[in-house]
Amino acid sequence: MYYEALRKRLKEFESLRGKVSEDKKEELEESIKTIKSYLIKPYTILETLEECLFSEYQSLIGSQNLWPLCENLAKHVDDDMPYYPYPDLILTNNDLLELTHDFFKNATSKEIYQLFLKLYRQRKNAYFVDGQYELSFYADCMYLPFDKSFYLRIEKRNEFADVATMAHEYGHGIQFLTNYSGTLLTSLYAFHELISTFFELLCTEYYTKDTTLGKKAIASNCEFWDVTCENAFLLNKELQILKSIKTYSNNDTNDIKTFFEFLTKHSNTKELEEIIGVHPSYDFIYIIGYIFAIELYLIYKENPDYAFYLLKKIMVIDLRKDSESYFKEILKLGIIPTSSLDSFKSHLKRELTRL
Numbered sequence: 093m094y095y096e097a098l099r100k101r102l103k104e105f106e107s108l109r110g111k112v113s114e115d116k117k118e119e120l121e122e123s124i125k126t127i128k129s130y131l132i133k134p135y136t137i138l139e140t141l142e143e144c145l146f147s148e149y150q151s152l153i154g155s156q157n158l159w160p161l162c163e164n165l166a167k168h169v170d171d172d173m174p175y176y177p178y179p180d181l182i183l184t185n186n187d188l189l190e191l192t193h194d195f196f197k198n199a200t201s202k203e204i205y206q207l208f209l210k211l212y213r214q215r216k217n218a219y220f221v222d223g224q225y226e227l228s229f230y231a232d233c234m235y236l237p238f239d240k241s242f243y244l245r246i247e248k249r250n251e252f253a254d255v256a257t258m259a260h261e262y263g264h265g266i267q268f269l270t271n272y273s274g275t276l277l278t279s280l281y282a283f284h285e286l287i288s289t290f291f292e293l294l295c296t297e298y299y300t301k302d303t304t305l306g307k308k309a310i311a312s313n314c315e316f317w318d319v320t321c322e323n324a325f326l327l328n329k330e331l332q333i334l335k336s337i338k339t340y341s342n343n344d345t346n347d348i349k350t351f352f353e354f355l356t357k358h359s360n361t362k363e364l365e366e367i368i369g370v371h372p373s374y375d376f377i378y379i380i381g382y383i384f385a386i387e388l389y390l391i392y393k394e395n396p397d398y399a400f401y402l403l404k405k406i407m408v409i410d411l412r413k414d415s416e417s418y419f420k421e422i423l424k425l426g427i428i429p430t431s432s433l434d435s436f437k438s439h440l441k442r443e444l445t446r447l
């Protein structure tokens with residue numbers, strides 16, 4: 093169904109080529125490119141450990157300025173977070189949509205809610221897959237700048253996280269409607285999950301106060317923390333390996349490949365496989381997004397208006413900037429990533445006493 097709809101849109105857009113005004117041409121081409129990227133699954137199976145290492149290296153090397161943030165979050169792995177129950181939750185597709193709507197209506201600003209409504213009105217484009225881990229990911233969304241259309245896909249897991257994940261995907265849409273550029277998927281990819289994760293956290297916070305969903309939301313919030321710390325821990329192990337390359341290779345491709353061969357010959361291959369085999373780089377953007385979202389979330393708890401003011405400021409940062417300048421712009425707003433990890437953890441622990 094989903095792919096059918098996408099193919100239909102693609103045909104429609106391709107038939108418009110040569111018929112649209114000059115100023116819409118770029119948006120049309122961008123939209124065609126986007127749909128195609130969702131239709132073709134570029135899946136290369138990497139055979140050797142060296143190939144895996146090289147691919148991990150390529151995806152992470154451009155964001156070295158953000159590596160220390162992962163290190164900071166990784167330190168919180170396996171700490172003294174107590175055990176919590178994680179109960180099932182069965183919701184219809186419509187329930188899920190309505191809970192997401194109620195969150196945006198009651199817990200965000202007027203401006204955000206208006207943007208959300210523009211996406212929500214297109215909810216016929218929301219596709220739900222029932223359990224069974226049929227997709228290779230939890231959910232995703234697609235935005236087509238040509239007509240501002242928004243598609244969403246989620247594999248229902250019957251957990252509270254389904255609701256928070258819906259808020260996450262709509263969060264992407266809100267960023268796209270406010271300020272869109274293909275660079276969010278290329279040069280600024282490291283920041284791709286920042287806005288969406290903020291809404292995911294906020295939605296969870298909102299439902300912790302709900303009589304029916306409260307406990308599930310609290311447990312979900314803690315699970316989110318645990319999993320992200322664990323992912324940061326694994327990624328950090330890999331980053332330590334990648335760091336040694338810098339001094340050795342001067343970033344020359346052949347030198348790097350030689351180094352990897354040397355590394356795999358002279359280290360404990362099993363251990364190396366355990367680290368690289370899980371492709372820690374996949375989680376990088378989610379870890380970075382979470383780290384920034386935590387800071388914004390804690391500001392929200394003190395002063396929601398100010399948090400939404402900052403959120404808007406982040407969304408309108410010039411998307412033609414490179415990753416490093418984009419990062420600097422966020423810092424200029426007074427958001428200091430990883431400075432509040434301890435207070436966030438204390439907040440989660442206080443919440444757990446309500447279970």
Ligand SMILES: [Zn+2]
Binds near residue numbers: 260264284288
């Ligand atoms: Zn996302």
